[in-house]
Amino acid sequence: MLLTSVILVLQETLEAALLFSILAVITLRSGGRPRAWLPAGLLLGGALAFVYALNLRRISESFDYVGQELTNAALQLAMTVAIVALVAWLGRAGPWNTVAAQRDRTVFNGLCVLVIALAITREGSEVLVFLSGFFTGAGALRAVLLGSGVGFGIGVSVGFLLFYGLLALDREGRWRSLPLVLLALFSGNMLAQAALQLIQADWLQAGPALWDTSAWLPEQSIVGRLSYALIGYESNPSVAEVVAYLAGAAAVPLAYAAGRRSRR
Amino acid sequence: MTTTRHTIRRWLSTALAGLALAGPAAAKMPVVEIEIRDHLFFPAEIVIPANTKVKLLVRNLDPTPEEFESYELNREKVISGNSQAVIFIGPLPPGEYPFFGEFYPKTAQGVVRVE
Numbered sequence: 535m536l537l538t539s540v541i542l543v544l545q546e547t548l549e550a551a552l553l554f555s556i557l558a559v560i561t562l563r564s565g566g567r568p569r570a571w572l573p574a575g576l577l578l579g580g581a582l583a584f585v586y587a588l589n590l591r592r593i594s595e596s597f598d599y600v601g602q603e604l605t606n607a608a609l610q611l612a613m614t615v616a617i618v619a620l621v622a623w624l625g626r627a628g629p630w631n632t633v634a635a636q637r638d639r640t641v642f643n644g645l646c647v648l649v650i651a652l653a654i655t656r657e658g659s660e661v662l663v664f665l666s667g668f669f670t671g672a673g674a675l676r677a678v679l680l681g682s683g684v685g686f687g688i689g690v691s692v693g694f695l696l697f698y699g700l701l702a703l704d705r706e707g708r709w710r711s712l713p714l715v716l717l718a719l720f721s722g723n724m725l726a727q728a729a730l731q732l733i734q735a736d737w738l739q740a741g742p743a744l745w746d747t748s749a750w751l752p753e754q755s756i757v758g759r760l761s762y763a764l765i766g767y768e769s770n771p772s773v774a775e776v777v778a779y780l781a782g783a784a785a786v787p788l789a790y791a792a793g794r795r796s797r798r
Numbered sequence: 799m800t801t802t803r804h805t806i807r808r809w810l811s812t813a814l815a816g817l818a819l820a821g822p823a824a825a826k827m828p829v830v831e832i833e834i835r836d837h838l839f840f841p842a843e844i845v846i847p848a849n850t851k852v853k854l855l856v857r858n859l860d861p862t863p864e865e866f867e868s869y870e871l872n873r874e875k876v877i878s879g880n881s882q883a884v885i886f887i888g889p890l891p892p893g894e895y896p897f898f899g900e901f902y903p904k905t906a907q908g909v910v911r912v913e
Contacts, residue, residue, distance in 0.1 A: 538901070538902070538903055538904070542900060542901070590863075590876060590878050591878040591881050594876075594877070594878065594881065594883060595881070598884070599882070599883060599884035600884060602875060602876065602883075603875070660865070660876060663863045663876050663878070664863065664865070664901050666863065667862035667863050667879065667901065668862075670861065670862070730872060733886075734873055734874075734875065734885060734886060735886065736851070736853075736886040748869070748870070752869070753869040754869055768872065769869070770870070770872065771872075772872070775872075
């Protein structure tokens, strides 16, 4: 059970940790402080994850047994919308580093809280449900908690690695738009995952798989899992997922440009 | 530029064709039942027809939760203990599509054979 819980918790932590680090770098870059949104996002996300996990059965059985898919799709769609709104705010706020404190950051911080909370709700609830199975005295609890701790630790470390890496690149003035590019890919990833949930619920037609790279880069490999968390890699995506991914990713630069145009 | 435009056009037509093909054929969807007992899938191998959408009805008879997961099928769903879940799969080309229980992957293993 030890290894299983390491992998499971790592997988769930990774996506959120990478998102945190990208948002934190963007916040610092635009003259804000991650401290302004991180605690609220963690708390709200933790509370929502708990509520979701507690009501999972009822949610799953609603809507002819596809309530879980619809809830997840709604969470991911809301994340995409919040990310797009956040980028539009950045575009409107002005060039990097000059945004500074004179602008009202309430909207930006609120959107960051929302994005983080939504990410934790989905990933956290899954971990909570997994752990709940071992609190009934099944015996493996210690191994599972140890494994979960290790998985969580590795996930957070990778997040910090990305954070300091992006920050270092930024200080050197290289690849300065990389955090925004990653955010665009994340947005595409979320919309594609929302599409996948709707396909699983039979609310959306998938269409044929567009390609298959499973022999070249299997999703279950370490690089495959990392790519899944960072850019939403999938080895055999359907038409609907690819279209959703492209739309979600394209929305970010478009929102930035729109925000910029509305600047005075 | 022309090749890019050509590729985009081909993608779009593929997308539209896919949507049209997968239209309202859901009238008589086959239902396949799977049970989870002692962290094992029963049956561990199911056979479904090719190019047909199928409704999987997964009953978890264990008191512990499980997560039905498959990389090949692109499916992932948490199933509470003592409850059941519905997962739609397909239409799929013939082949073997392994699935597993992410919470107990050492024992919970299965495969969907499409023929």
